[in-house]
Amino acid sequence: MDIFDFYRKDQWPHVFCPGCGNGTVMNCFFRAFDKVGWKLDNTVFVSGIGCSSRIPLYINSDAIHTTHGRAIAFATGIKLSRPELDVVVFTGDGDLGAIGGNHFINGCRRNVDLDVICINNNIYGMTGGQASITTPHEYISTTTPRGNREYPFDLAEIAVAAGANYVARWTTRHVHELTKSIVASLNKKGFNFIEVVSQCPTNFGRRNKMADPSALLEWFKESSVRRDKARAAAVDHVDLNLAGQITTGEFVSRERECYHERTGGSSHGDGH
C-alpha cells in the first residue's frame, strides 16, 4: 500500500504544528498496519478530542471523532455491534487519562478487542498548553506557572494493573520499536494499549527550555530506560515517569479472554 492511500487528502491541511510528534506516530502506525495486512475498508478509527484525536480525520477509512474522553466507550459500541471490523482508538493524555480515565481503566478491565494508541505529549496542546495528568512534577505550563505541584500518572502502568492484554510504551524517538509494538498489538486480540511519549514543542517544549523539537527528542533519548532495567521498582514509577526517567518497552503481553469471545460475537449491523 502506498502511504498516500492511507491519508485522506481532502481533509488537508492538517492542524498539527511543525515539529509535532503526531506525524511520526501516524507513520509508524501506517507501516505496522500495512505489515499486518489490515484493510482500511475493514477498519474504523475512533478518537475523542485533542490534537492526537484529529488523526482519524486524516485516515482514508471510516472515522469517528467523538466527545472528549469517551473514545473507548464509543469504540466498545462499534466493536460489539460489528465484531468483524477492526477498531483502533487514537487518543491523548488528557483525553484518555483525565476526562476519560474511567473508560480507560474499565476498557482495560473489560478487554474488548480494541487497539488504543495514546499519544502522550504531557500537555493540553490544542487549548494552548495547560498542565495535564502527565505533565511532570515541577514542569511549567500555562496553568502551572510556578511549576507543576502535582505528580503525573503513569498510563502504561495503570493499563497493566487494570488488565489490558498488551501494554507497551515508547517515545517518538523509538520509531522502530514503536512500529514493532504496533504490529504486535494489531496481531493480538483483546484490549491492547500503546503509550507513545511525544513532543509538543509549541506548548510544552517552549515553556520548558526545549522549544526545538530535537531538544525534546534528545530528552526522550536520554531519559528512556527499559522497564526491566529501570532504576526503581514499579512502586516508585509514579514519581519517576518523565521527570528523569521514561520507562519504555513491552510491559505486558498476555492472553486474557476477550469480552466478545465469551459472548459469541455475531455481527449486528446487517438485516435490521
Added chain:
Amino acid sequence: MNIKPGEYFLQGNEACMEAAVLAGAKFFAGYPITPSTEIAEGLASMLPEAGGEFLQMEDEIACISAVIGASWGGAKSITATSGPGLSLMQEAIGYAAMTETPVVIVDVMRGGPSTGQPTRASQGDILATKYGSHGDYQVIAFAPANVQEMFDLTVKAFNYAEKYRVPTFILSDAEIGHMRGLLTVPNEIKIVNRKEKGIRRSDEAYDVPDDLVPPFETFGKGHKATVTGITHTAKARVEPEDPTIHQQLVKRLNDKITNNRRDINKWEVIGPESKTMIVSYGSASFGGREVAAKDDRVGLLRLKSIWPLPVEPIKEVASKCEQLLVCEMNLGQLYWGIKRVALEAGCKRVELLSKIGGDPPSPGEVRHKLREMGAI
C-alpha cells in the same frame, strides 16, 4: 425471542423492552438506576437471544457513547436511564444530534433535582430532554401514559429515530414504568429502517434530500464515513470557523424535525368542543382524563409526544375553548410553551396545575382547580 401477537398483562418497563426487541434493537448499553433498571435486566437476557448485544458500562456517559458507536456500526441501539443518568448523557445527546445518529433513550423519570425521589414518579426531565445539551438542536420525545403506549411508542421511537436520524426519547416515569396493565401486541407492526447510502457516487450520502435527512453511512461498508461533532460541510469536511457552514448545518438539523412536526406528533383529544380544555401528558393526565370523561364542560388534549412541541393540536383546541388548564408533574416545564401557543391562538386564559412529590394529580385535585377557574 420476539413477543408473539396476542394479549398480555405486563409491567410498563417490560412492555418497553419487548417493543425494543420487536422494533429490531440489537444493542443496549446501560447502567443500573431506579426506576429504569428492569429494562436493563430484561434486555440482558432478551437481547442476546434475539441476536443482539447487551452491555453494562461504567457510567451513563459510557452507555450513551457505546450506543452511538453501535448505531454507526449499523445496529439499532437503545439505552434506558433516569434523571441523574440523563444529566450525565447530555453532552453525548448533543453529539448524537450533531452527527445525526439514530439512538433511542428511555428516561423513566423520577423526582429531582439531584438524587431526589428515586422511587417516585415525576415529569422533571421535560426541559432537560430538549435543552440539556449545549447549542441549538432538536430531539423527538414521546410520553406514554399506559402499558400499551410504552409498547407502541417505543416501536415508534425506533422508527422516528431511524427516519430522522435523531436521538429519540421515551419520557416515561416511575408510575408508568412500574404499572401493570393490559398489552395487545398486534399482528402487524410497522418497522422503519434508516435510509442507507448507496455507493454509486462517493458524495451521494451528503446530498440533502427534500426531507433534509441525508442517507446513513454504516461503518465497514466502504463509505469511508467521517463522523465528527465539529461543524462540518455536507461532505464531512471539518470547518469550525466558517459562519455560513455552521448556519446551514445547525439550521438543517433543527428544520428536519420542526418542519416535520405533523408527521412526528401524536395526541388524543377527549371532548374537543368543551369550554375548558385540560392539556396534559403521561401520568399527569390520569386525573384530567377521568374528569373529562364524566364532565361535558371539560375536555382533554393528551399529548403522546412532547418534542417537538405539538403546536398544531394545541392551537386547534386553544382556538376553540375559553380556557385551558395545563397539568404537569413538575413546576410548569411545558406550561410556558403551551401557554405561548394557546394565547397566540386566541385562548384567553391558561392556568397551571402542577404537582410534585411523586403522586399524579388526582381527579379531585383537578376538579378543585377547575372550580377555582370557574369551569365547573
